[in-house]
Amino acid sequence: xxxxxxxxxxxxxxxxxxxxxxxxxxxxxxxxxxxxxxxxxxxxxxxxxxxxxxxxxxxxxxxxxxxxxxxxxxxxxxxxxxxxxxxxxxxxxxxxxxxxxxxxxxxxxxxxxxxxxxxxxxxxxxxxxxxxxxxxxxxxxxxxxxxxxxxxxxxxxxxxxxxxxxxxxxxxxxxxxxxxxxxxxxxxxxxxxxxxxxxxxxxxxxxxxxxxxxxxxxxxxxxxxxxxxxxxxxxxxxxxxxxxxxxxxxxxxxxxxxxxxxxxxxxxxxxxxxxxxxxxxxxxxxxxxxxxxxxxxxxxxxxxxxxxxxxxxxxxxxxxxxxxxxxxxxxxxxxxxxxxxxxxxxxxxxxxxxxxxxxxxxxxxxxxxxxxxxxxxxxxxxxxxxxxxxxxxxxxxxxxxxxxxxxxxxxxxxxxxxxxxxxxxxxxxxxxxxxx
Amino acid sequence: xxxxxxxxxxxxxxxxxxxxxxxxxxxxxxxxxxxxxxxxxxxxxxxxxxxxxxxxxxxxxxxxxxxxxxxxxxxxxxxxxxxxxxxxxxxxxxxxxxxxxxxxxxxxxxxxxxxxxxxxxxxxxxxxxxxxxxxxxxxxxxxxxxxxxxxxxxxxxxxxxxxxxxxxxxxxxxxxxxxxxxxxxxxxxxxxxxxxxxxxxxxxxxxxxxxxxxxxxxxxxxxxxxxxxxxxxxxxxxxxxxxxxxxxxxxxxxxxxxxxxxxxxxxxxxxxxxxxxxxxxxxxxxxxxxxxxxxxxxxxxxxxxxxxxxxxxxxxxxxxxxxxxxxxxxxxxxxxxxxxxxxxxxxxxxxxxxxxxxxxxxxxxxxxxxxxxxxxxxxxxxxxxxxxxxxxxxxxxxxxxxxxxxx
Numbered sequence: 001x002x003x004x005x006x007x008x009x010x011x012x013x014x015x016x017x018x019x020x021x022x023x024x025x026x027x028x029x030x031x032x033x034x035x036x037x038x039x040x041x042x043x044x045x046x047x048x049x050x051x052x053x054x055x056x057x058x059x060x061x062x063x064x065x066x067x068x069x070x071x072x073x074x075x076x077x078x079x080x081x082x083x084x085x086x087x088x089x090x091x092x093x094x095x096x097x098x099x100x101x102x103x104x105x106x107x108x109x110x111x112x113x114x115x116x117x118x119x120x121x122x123x124x125x126x127x128x129x130x131x132x133x134x135x136x137x138x139x140x141x142x143x144x145x146x147x148x149x150x151x152x153x154x155x156x157x158x159x160x161x162x163x164x165x166x167x168x169x170x171x172x173x174x175x176x177x178x179x180x181x182x183x184x185x186x187x188x189x190x191x192x193x194x195x196x197x198x199x200x201x202x203x204x205x206x207x208x209x210x211x212x213x214x215x216x217x218x219x220x221x222x223x224x225x226x227x228x229x230x231x232x233x234x235x236x237x238x239x240x241x242x243x244x245x246x247x248x249x250x251x252x253x254x255x256x257x258x259x260x261x262x263x264x265x266x267x268x269x270x271x272x273x274x275x276x277x278x279x280x281x282x283x284x285x286x287x288x289x290x291x292x293x294x295x296x297x298x299x300x301x302x303x304x305x306x307x308x309x310x311x312x313x314x315x316x317x318x319x320x321x322x323x324x325x326x327x328x329x330x331x332x333x334x335x336x337x338x339x340x341x342x343x344x345x346x347x348x349x350x351x352x353x354x355x356x357x358x359x360x361x362x363x364x365x366x367x368x369x370x371x372x373x374x375x376x377x378x379x380x381x382x383x384x385x386x387x388x389x390x391x392x393x394x395x396x397x398x399x400x401x402x403x404x405x406x407x408x409x410x411x412x413x414x415x416x417x418x419x420x421x422x423x424x425x426x427x428x429x430x431x432x433x434x435x436x
Numbered sequence: 437x438x439x440x441x442x443x444x445x446x447x448x449x450x451x452x453x454x455x456x457x458x459x460x461x462x463x464x465x466x467x468x469x470x471x472x473x474x475x476x477x478x479x480x481x482x483x484x485x486x487x488x489x490x491x492x493x494x495x496x497x498x499x500x501x502x503x504x505x506x507x508x509x510x511x512x513x514x515x516x517x518x519x520x521x522x523x524x525x526x527x528x529x530x531x532x533x534x535x536x537x538x539x540x541x542x543x544x545x546x547x548x549x550x551x552x553x554x555x556x557x558x559x560x561x562x563x564x565x566x567x568x569x570x571x572x573x574x575x576x577x578x579x580x581x582x583x584x585x586x587x588x589x590x591x592x593x594x595x596x597x598x599x600x601x602x603x604x605x606x607x608x609x610x611x612x613x614x615x616x617x618x619x620x621x622x623x624x625x626x627x628x629x630x631x632x633x634x635x636x637x638x639x640x641x642x643x644x645x646x647x648x649x650x651x652x653x654x655x656x657x658x659x660x661x662x663x664x665x666x667x668x669x670x671x672x673x674x675x676x677x678x679x680x681x682x683x684x685x686x687x688x689x690x691x692x693x694x695x696x697x698x699x700x701x702x703x704x705x706x707x708x709x710x711x712x713x714x715x716x717x718x719x720x721x722x723x724x725x726x727x728x729x730x731x732x733x734x735x736x737x738x739x740x741x742x743x744x745x746x747x748x749x750x751x752x753x754x755x756x757x758x759x760x761x762x763x764x765x766x767x768x769x770x771x772x773x774x775x776x777x778x779x780x781x782x783x784x785x786x787x788x789x790x791x792x793x794x795x796x797x798x799x800x801x802x803x804x805x806x807x808x809x810x811x812x813x814x815x816x817x818x819x820x821x822x823x824x825x826x827x828x829x830x831x832x833x834x835x836x837x838x839x840x841x842x843x
Binding site for chain 1: 827
């Protein structure tokens with residue numbers, strides 16, 4: 001096993017010689033199966049479980065990629081690999097409920113493309129996934145971007161692995177719907193989406209009608225040459241059909257308050273289930289957010305400066321604050337660009353605190369809320385015996401601007417270590433490597 | 437919670453206080469950015485728009501003074517952004533009639549009611565340097581203004597601060613060579629390369645040297661307002677503020693200053709880490725742009741300069757005098773948050789505080805009025821809900837010249 005692993009890692013390192021940062025991650029993923037059988041003990045100073053409160057002086061015993069035991073009196077087997085985090089903070093890795101990072105092209109040129117799957121666009125070597133690990137993000141719902149109508153199907157990944165298959169984690173992605181429009185195109189976008197859904201409904205009705213007709217004909221003694229009905233749902237429409245038949249969930253992007261009303265009308269008319277993904281300008285319509293089946297998801301921009309058209313006065317608005325005041329649960333996203341502090345979960349959570357949201361709500365917006373929304377809260381988003389050993393070890397409090405993610409474990413595997421992070425070595429001048 | 441309990445008290449102080457009334461901010465942790473250092477349970481006394489006393493809880497003040505309980509808060513001087521891009525319409529930033537416009541003055545295009553000032557104020561910035569943009573080789577004169585005041589005259593701290601010069605690709609971006617012998621449009625002009633940019637500097641300062649020599653010989657020669665500005669720089673009466681991102685451009689900027697003997701402040705210095713010895717040896721001061729950035733985005737992207745997170749810490753270690761500015765990079769956060777990133781990435785807290793208060797004030801020549809909490813300085817004070825270098829902290833109050841103006 002070891003020989004094979006080193007052989008394969010040699011292969012991968014020579015292949016990726018121009019991108020040497022790939023190497024440690026690739027190695028980690030290749031040794032997955034071997035190390036997963038090992039026992040790892042994490043001696044934690046402080047644990048934010050996100051389920052059973054905050055614990056101190058706890059040991060987490062990890063077996064087969066899961067948390068086998070967690071407590072103060074855990075007996076550590078002699079052969080366990082021990083990680084000393086007694087001066088650090090341990091918490092579950094973050095979960096992104098909706099992200100268009102890590103794809104080669106987040107949107108197809110065509111607008112109505114429900115049949116597309118992000119599996120075909122996810123780039124395992126994307127810097128976005130590196131950035132996820134660096135920031136303690138362990139699960140990502142990757143889904144097509146907002147510049148679409150019906151954009152395709154998302155999937156759940158962990159940000160580590162050499163292939164999309166390696167990265168895939170159990171769970172179901174949603175279907176992307178978007179009401180995003182270029183300036184002046186809002187009405188057209190809403191109309192197009194309604195028409196697209198109408199077509200799907202007509203298609204299903206037509207299918208059902210033909211099926212019923214066949215059954216009637218058959219009952220009347222006709223169609224002797226055919227034993228069974230062989231009509232089919234158009235496979236390119238199938239994901240949209242699933243949505244209308246409520247066997248899948250939409251992630252519907254809503255850029256502003258006017259579109260929120262449109263989104264709700266569409267949901268009423270077509271009766272689909274949807275997680276609303278809200279742009280910062282939705283804050284004006286927050287009073288209309290009622291009877292939600294799911295928590296909402298906020299996009300990377302949490303604060304927005306708006307100009308009053310009459311007084312021309314600019315004011316800062318924060319949708320998260322409005323949601324918090326009304327007790328509407330929400331999940332957070334991070335930005336995917338090169339610059340901007342919005343790429344960092346600690347910054348996003350601190351922004352909530354600056355806007356009057358409480359600490360617990362901020363932490364849950366990156367852990368338990370997105371996990372529950374994605375239906376994987378039995379696995380990730382909190383630390384408890386039996387759950388996946390997806391945890392991050394931090395140098396301090398997760399909301400402090402001075403805290404760094406020191407180590408990340410996914411399924412019990414150490415997949416990130418800060419002192420071996422080539423990107424940080426580059427940014428701190430410890431490596432002259434020009435290709436970061 | 438803190439915000440809620442503090443605000444009524446602050447408002448009371450502000451509404452009740454007259455110019456003649458003494459105001460006392462007490463109980464906060466005070467970071468003076470001056471010799472007094474950091475004070476726990478400090479007292480800051482304001483009177484007639486000036487700071488009259490700063491110290492520990494033993495500081496005395498007259499009876500009848502309005503006392504604001506600031507316990508739990510932190511106090512810093514009003515922040516000084518030496519590279520703000522607010523207050524000016526984008527189309528007014530660059531005078532493109534020529535590539536050398538030393539006499540152009542930013543003060544002519546500042547809009548005192550620009551909302552950018554209020555936004556800066558809300559993040560604790562009370563003083564800014566405004567400057568022409570980098571589109572020209574020599575772009576014109578800057579000014580230092582407060583972010584609040586009764587019109588521009590009231591806001592003005594110092595005019596004629598810094599002469600904008602730009603190295604690298606920005607002054608030549610978009611310019612085209614004359615093709616087919618037919619000059620078409622504004623952008624068919626020199627320079628089109630870094631060589632042309634440097635030549636424009638040489639030509640301008642050579643002309644200024646000649647002009648100065650001739651004026652010395654015959655004082656009756658008519659004055660030339662553009663060359664007069666350059667002569668001021670040559671005689672050390674006016675700092676040149678040279679924008680330079682890439683290593684090559686930093687070296688060129690230092691070399692040109694040495695060649696003509698003018699004093700320069702370097703701005704942006706994205707690749708300072710590649711030539712830290714040059715910066716240390718030449719004793720230039722630097723205005724470091726957006727230390728949080730991992731990439732240069734926007735107009736400066738063509739310089740192909742590569743930011744590193746350890747730059748502020750390295751400058752401090754090498755003994756280079758530097759301020760942190762928000763600068764021209766897209767995605768830059770507010771000034772205090774840029775300093776926060778510098779601290780996160782290894783710069784000492786005290787150095788970071790000075791880099792957004794006393795050091796930029798000194799570089800801009802306005803440290804007699806702003807940038808630190810000491811008797812005699814303008815009563816520009818920021819109250820924070822906690823440690824300013826934590827992103828969870830908010831600005832809970834800002835005083836400019838003793839007047840509570842925000843948030």
